[in-house]
Amino acid sequence: MVLRKDLKDVHENSVLSTFKDYMKEKGSVLKVEDRPDPPDALVKIDNNRTWIEITDVFFSDDVAKSITSYAAHDKTHQPSEGGLVIDPDKITSEQIELVIKKKLTKATMVKLAKQHGSGVLLVGLFNPFFDINDIEDLLSPAFKSQLQSQQVFDSIYLYENCGEKTHKYKKIKLS
Secondary structure, eight states: OOOOGGGHHHHHHHHHHHHHHHHHHOOOEEEEOOSSSSSEEEEETTEEEEEEEEEEEEHHHHHHHHHHHHOOTTTTOOOOOHHHHSSHHHHHHHHHHHHHHHHHOHHHHHHHHHHHHHEEEEEEOOOTTTTTTHHHHHSSSHHHHHHHHOOOOEEEEEEEEEEEEEEEEEEOOOO
């Protein structure tokens, strides 16, 4: 049973575990050294120290409340209202860009990058319209340019749930 206050930690541990498995498949070794918050984890990847920040993108606030209230055993589930969706690709790309931009400009993230060097951002996609393989093509040219010039994150990975205790990862090209 997961209480609402524990959801964040359970979620982050799950993501770190599957990212570790993903890195292993790619021939790298990830070791979590500490969970200070912020960042969500101080790690070594192939014996190189770095840090990881985890964030999530939802189709809407309504969907976010529905998913998180369903996952918490001490909250009453608040189903999303649904409705007609016009131009889901535009909504998807706008939500992703908004969430990543917030992390790029957040004072604690900038400070961490200055202290520890550029980190790794893991961006969870919670939306029936997200297709992890198409998202990079939906991002605006201005946003892609911003990603290339930023110095907060050395790498950004999108991830989505693929089943119980499984995530699919895709690295966004930053240069």
